[in-house]
Amino acid sequence: MDxxxxxxxxxxxxxxxxxxxxxxxxxxVVSQYGRSKCPSPDGLNFFFVKNNxxxxxxxxxxxxx
Numbered sequence: 001m002d003x004x005x006x007x008x009x010x011x012x013x014x015x016x017x018x019x020x021x022x023x024x025x026x027x028x029v030v031s032q033y034g035r036s037k038c039p040s041p042d043g044l045n046f047f048f049v050k051n052n053x054x055x056x057x058x059x060x061x062x063x064x065x
Contacts, residue, residue: 023061027053030060 009017030053033046049060 021065023057026061026064027057 030046030049049056053060
């Protein structure tokens with residue numbers, strides 16, 4: 001493995017990836033996805049998530065965080 005070169009990210013990019021995210025950022029990402037996209041194999045697409053955000057939004061954010 002001595003001849004293998006690994007690319008690295010900058011300290012700034014690493015800090016960005018390691019920072020805490022907010023509920024507003026999660027909601028922004030959810031709102032940007034198409035309604036028929038499905039984030040996981042459970043079959044619940046973003047149409048369901050968006051239409052039920054008032055009920056499940058806090059749980060979605062908690063699961064992501």
